[in-house]
Amino acid sequence: MTETTATRPTGLTTAFDIPRPPGLTWYVQAQQPVGYEVSLTRGLLNPANPALAKAVGADGRSGVRALVVVDRVVDELYGTALRGYFTAWQTDVTWLVMPGDEETKTLDQVVEVTRAMTRMGILRRTERVVVVGGGVLMDVVGMAASLYRRGAPYVRVPTTLVGQVDAGVGVKTGVNHGTHKNRLGTYFAPEAALIDPEFLRTVPQRHIANGLAEIIKMALIKDASLFKLLEETVAHISSDSLADCGAAMSEVVSRAIAGMLDELEPNLWEGVLERSVDYGHTFSPSLELRADPPLLHGEAVAVDMAVCVALAAGRQYLTTEDAHRALALIAAAGLPLTHPVFTAELLQLGLADAVKHRDGQQRLPLTDGIGSCVFVNDVTAAELSRALEFVHAYVGAADGVDGSDR
The missing domain is CATH 1.20.1090.10 (Dehydroquinate synthase-like - alpha domain)
Structure with missing residues (x-):
């Protein structure tokens, strides 16, 4: 940190005065490391597969909590398996089922996720949000996680092909605004992205x-x-x-x-625009x-x-x-x-x-x-x-x- 000072004016009696130009200048520089895993796995919802449990901090012995946000269609197809998995791993889940269509990619949906986090009383660093769905829902939930208390850890489980090869593996979040796509958004990396091709069997x-x-x-x-x-x-x-x-x-x-x-x-932060x-x-x-x-x-x-x-x-x-x-x-x-x-x-x-x-x-x-x-x-x-x-x-x-x- 550097400090630049100017000559103190005479005749002033206060303990400290801002000097004349160029005044005082502090320069702050910091770097934030980013690290997350993208894993290609099979049988993610089989309780014998520990990948998802590990991602939420569950060991099957001591109870943990998580907020799981699921696409409405995905919940119809895999809701029973999801609930069975987390029960087997002694995870106390708060469930939020939401639509995942492009027209629902709005700031209102982001706020709805933050309301669920508040109702749960999610702990800021040790309890995770898990999003299970396509790219739209991952963008919405990722943005909510980035905004809630300025950052809550979250895990992505993409269930569509575009989610598994594109939207689910980067760090961008966002919602549509007006006539513009992804006009509001943030950069916020998940702790993990877990990709199971088996989800694709039910994708049209x-x-x-x-x-x-x-x-x-x-x-x-x-x-x-x-x-x-x-x-x-x-x-x-x-x-x-x-x-x-x-x-x-x-x-x-x-x-x-x-x-x-x-x-x-x-x-990752698009400092280079090419x-x-x-x-x-x-x-x-x-x-x-x-x-x-x-x-x-x-x-x-x-x-x-x-x-x-x-x-x-x-x-x-x-x-x-x-x-x-x-x-x-x-x-x-x-x-x-x-x-x-x-x-x-x-x-x-x-x-x-x-x-x-x-x-x-x-x-x-x-x-x-x-x-x-x-x-x-x-x-x-x-x-x-x-x-x-x-x-x-x-x-x-x-x-x-x-x-x-x-």
């Missing part, structure tokens, strides 16, 4: 595709081997094949998680909240990625052949490549909002060959229009119609 295929968008993202900007593996296996990826977690599916999921963590770890994991997330926030009927997060990301593939092809970062391979993989995953709301005008609005989020520059990640990434700051409105035309032409050719009419 549309939501499997939703998570595949985030896996394809990692393949396009970081992992060419993952891209090739997806090309070979995408036709067979389903809720059952992921839950069975054979060698190929295990590699798909683990490579996606490892790639995400490798990108996040050196930049983030390859923002691929597919430049234009999609504008689309996701405007589409009617609503799009899932990964579906909006897929349409965004298709435009970015076309932008890369236009700049010759991708060959036309590789651009078509990328678009074919997105479509084969059951994801959309276009949407009526996604006009050139909306692309410009989305990019303008991204510029504000990225501190005045586009910082737009594009594929520089499959498996690599480059950032650009000079994308024009004309380029965006041509990119849309590229995607529409591809879709039209695949459908056997004139893409210009789409």
